[in-house]
Amino acid sequence: MNILVTLPAGPQRDVLFPSDVASRLESVGIVDWNDDDQLTSAELRERLRGVDVCVTGWGSPTLSADVLDGADSLELIGHVGGSVTSIASPAVYERGIPVVSANRAMAPFVAEGILAYMLTALRDTTGFDAAMKNGAWPGTCERTETLFGSSIGFVGLGDVGEELLSLLAPFDPTVRVYDPYASAEDIAAFEFATMAALDTVLESSDVVSIHASKTPETLHMLDAELLSMLPDGCLLVNAARGAIVDEDALVDELRTGRIRAALDVFEEEPLPESSPLRDLDDVVLGPHVAGAPTRYRLAETVIDEIERFDGGEPLENRVSRERYEHMTQDWLEAE
Missing domain, CATH: 3.40.50.720 (NAD(P)-binding Rossmann-like Domain)
Structure with missing residues (x-):
């Protein structure tokens, strides 16, 4: 050949x-x-x-x-x-x-990266690390949460979502999946996962993970109105594409301290030095390396x-x- x-x-x-x-x-x-x-x-x-x-x-x-x-x-x-x-x-x-x-070869590694972001943010690993390196001994764990028994929402499924379901199984979560191009058959192997409407996924989750493709119908799909549906304390994880979330609306939500985020992708990459995301405490940032x-x-x-x-x-x-x-x-x- x-x-x-x-x-x-x-x-x-x-x-x-x-x-x-x-x-x-x-x-x-x-x-x-x-x-x-x-x-x-x-x-x-x-x-x-x-x-x-x-x-x-x-x-x-x-x-x-x-x-x-x-x-x-x-x-x-x-x-x-x-x-x-x-x-x-x-x-x-x-x-x-x-x-x-x-694409499928990448999926397990991206899923592993998403799991790492989830645990890093929920356990406040970066916060403890920064405090320790500044000479402190943090005396509270109020920000620390767990995946065990948590409610997790997927916006989109795809190969990455299916791989992530396998990784999440030991945590005994309740997972709700919104994906208009997937069906219950696609997640039948995971008894803890069900298909659900988008508003149900957003309103009922401790953690929301985005796996949708970037298409005309998903650009800024998660706008201010939908982000407002996330419950207080929710963690939003995005390792799909930045433009699926309205970044300005997300910054506004993060500034209230109501939710947290772990972001591996952004609307503009590399992330501009002037981005307000760089100055927020309630966000973990990564340079598009979940599948590295x-x-x-x-x-x-x-x-x-x-x-x-x-x-x-x-x-x-x-x-x-x-x-x-x-x-x-x-x-x-x-x-």
């Missing part, structure tokens, strides 16, 4: 394709590594001639109908990331080219799929057109 890797040479590719992973890919076929800058659409169209498998990453051009005009033998697209909405296109699906991504331990496993997942495809085996991480249409669309901005 002729394989094109569109990711340009540099730190990101080095992390995703360390030498052993790169060697493994080269054992599968003849690899054309992009050692130039990020390809333009015109350059990608030319590089696709004679290519059987195209491996893409963050920032790769969209495989539009125009770009695909240069693809005379393309049989598989493998994305070393999660959402493929910026990579694939309706033309890809119309031509019947399979698309695979490492995935690293080279993303590329390994795509290579697994390339090997399956080459061997005529079923693909395990194929992104259907329906799934593609509901995945996060990072170029969207709230008005």
